[in-house]
Amino acid sequence: MKPAPFHIGIDLDNTLIDYDRVFGQVAVEIGLVPEGTALSSKVATKSYLTNSAQGEKVWMRLQGQVYGRFIKRAQLFAGAGNCLLRARSAGCTISIVSHKTKRGHFDKHKINLWDAARDWLEDHQFFDLDGYGLRPADVHFEETRDAKIDRIRSLGCQFFVDDLPEVLSHRDFPSGVTPIWFANSRPGPVSTPLVAHNSWQDIEATLFGSAH
Numbered sequence: 104m105k106p107a108p109f110h111i112g113i114d115l116d117n118t119l120i121d122y123d124r125v126f127g128q129v130a131v132e133i134g135l136v137p138e139g140t141a142l143s144s145k146v147a148t149k150s151y152l153t154n155s156a157q158g159e160k161v162w163m164r165l166q167g168q169v170y171g172r173f174i175k176r177a178q179l180f181a182g183a184g185n186c187l188l189r190a191r192s193a194g195c196t197i198s199i200v201s202h203k204t205k206r207g208h209f210d211k212h213k214i215n216l217w218d219a220a221r222d223w224l225e226d227h228q229f230f231d232l233d234g235y236g237l238r239p240a241d242v243h244f245e246e247t248r249d250a251k252i253d254r255i256r257s258l259g260c261q262f263f264v265d266d267l268p269e270v271l272s273h274r275d276f277p278s279g280v281t282p283i284w285f286a287n288s289r290p291g292p293v294s295t296p297l298v299a300h301n302s303w304q305d306i307e308a309t310l311f312g313s314a315h
């Protein structure tokens with residue numbers, strides 16, 4: 104493995120930002136599922152909703168709410184902060200590349216999801232010199248998955264961390280970038296050749312070796 108410093112690209116939603124508890128809560132609050140339905144994760148909520156007719160549309164609407172109006176309830180994934188600080192002290196460059204539409208689907212509040220995500224990053228010390236030390240220009244939002252892949256290529260990162268195998272195994276994913284799959288203990292596609300990282304501690308160990 105290449106020694107640090109290197110350039111690390113990182114996805115945002117469900118890779119750095121942990122919405123697991125938010126999806127189920129918001130689904131109840133905005134009346135998409137009955138009161139008392141216990142949905143403990145993104146995956147549980149998605150499979151509950153997409154099982155019904157209109158399910159995909161309802162799921163898209165919920166995502167628009169969670170990534171916008173309710174993003175403040177989400178937290179940084181456990182262990183991600185340590186990994187970012189370790190990257191910083193090793194002199195690595197960090198870029199965030201997110202595939203996200205600017206407006207949520209079917210959102211009557213018309214929240215700008217890019218601004219909401221930037222505010223969340225600011226609230227979580229991403230742009231503080233005594234925090235994770237990124238510049239706002241290190242954060243890229245792309246409207247499509249293809250544009251995201253193009254951005255990963257043009258940034259010239261050596262690693263890219265994402266929760267979606269569909270991104271990391273994309274036919275146009277640049278061959279010079281080492282994919283790091285944040286599986287977060289979720290089962291992935293059976294056929295994926297990607298190595299599952301079940302925590303940010305695992306990702307940190309892959310990038311920098313085990314913590315001392």
Ligand SMILES: [Mg+2]
Nearest residue numbers: 114116117266
């Ligand atoms: Mg993601």
